[in-house]
Amino acid sequence: MKVFIHGNPETAVIWENLIQILNGQGVDDIMILSPPGFGSELPIGFQSTRLAYIDWMIKKLEPFKGDIHLLGHDWGALHVYGLLDQRPDFIKSWAADCAGMLHPNYHWHAQAQAWQTEGLGEELMYANLQLSNEERAEVLQASGMPALIASKIAPSLSDDMGESILKLYRSAVQPTMQLLGERLVRADLPPGLVFVPENDPFAGTMDMCYEMAEKLRIHYCLGLPAQGHWWMCNGGAEKAAEALLKHWRD
Template identity: 40%
Template sequence: MSTKHMVRRFCAFVPSTARGTSGQGGTNCYDTCVSTNKYLGDGLVSRTPLVLVHGNPETAAIWGPLIGELDRADAVVLSPPGFGVPAPRGFDSSTTTYRDWLASQLELFRAPVDLVGHDWGGIHVAALAMSRPDLIRSWASDALGVFAPDYLWHPRAQVWQQEGPGEASVQELWGGDLQQRLAVTSALGMTGRMAERVAAGMDPEMGRAVLRLLRSARQPTMAEAGRLLPSAAQRPGLALIAVDDFERASGTLVQHEWAARRSGARMAHLEGVGHWWPEETPAPVAEALTNFWAELPDPERAPATDSRA
């Protein structure tokens, strides 16, 4: 695949809110992302590529405010198949399949990336850090708590993990019209533009992906995956701990802290930050990420290496 084609492929995932907003009407996707060439050209980089992975029930549109706070219009947003983009034929939407999908996307870069994940995206990021550290310079996740041995899935997830009740729940949540889906996102705690953007992206395919994903993650699957957390310490990590995520869908504070220690990750306790921070409270997260990256080694002229070699 040519560099130009790879750039176009990545650009498909960049939210419109991250593109230019000048009086000239902004820039189109290709113009915004063409700088990705420096990541994909000869394997030498002048700036570490930033890759963002979202979760459930989200689409790439949630990242616009964070990208703006970071002033990183060159950021690459990857949408897990089924979540805002179609899933390939035969894609089984399991935890390991998403991990391998993410690795396949990062292999298209010729330099290690700074990888950030939210919600299920954070789980995919941590799984990648445990298995393919050669693809990343650093990683950051807000969902490490799910790898704790005593983690219990939140009530909605437990319903989705059941045959029958799960299908009924998905039909209720994902099967309605836009106004009904807006009511769902509001009930999940989203407000304003985020609720609207997420509701617009919810569709039956996403609901089916949710069922397959959550059923592949029934305990003890996540607890067993957590045994590999020390492997993630091969690259610098940051645990983004949203202190005001009161539903604790991704784990309690104690579980987040336990997993962070096991993975060697630094901890950012984010006061006043809730679960839907990518749009609602991006500034403190952007500050934590910026401070974290500032302490990492200079990536200049640092080609990627494959730890499997």
């Protein structure tokens, strides 16, 4: 079972291009996980913290444990790393980007730090939620998201997503991610594949990404020249699909 999980501020539509390519290669055992608040319903009482999402993944994936090829992007990648930390026995192989976020010298980007700040985060989130769908799509495009994907995601930027974003980022202030990285480099992990889009402004420097990939003792590391944060939505998808097929076979 191939399980894909996306991040923030996203829905499952980010995977459409990559899945189409993989389907064309005969891969049809794909499950999409949309985290609560991010393209799926936010249950009453759900806390939207980093650990709450890991618990949610564990419940969702329990029936398939031991036979899961897990792929994560952005916060989905961080959820992959979190599951590797808590339940590596669930995972047959894993693939993710954003490895630089586990680096001891990583600092959250400016937008994340704003969300992590009480008061300021609420103010910024409220202002964003007042925008029209067209204006939200323009904001997403300004951060590098392809126009078509941005137009599909914009209507999903709801109060629930806004609330989840603030809680999630505030549950991951440093040194939370640094400590997670320290635990993972000492762990006995399943086979891994790390994607390094070289124009990603959110994942740490390329050096950080490559260094963490080496420390995690992954099987493959795929650099994606000229690709940004949403590599799976455009020119990075073909090369990524090829790497995933090899990774899953090996």
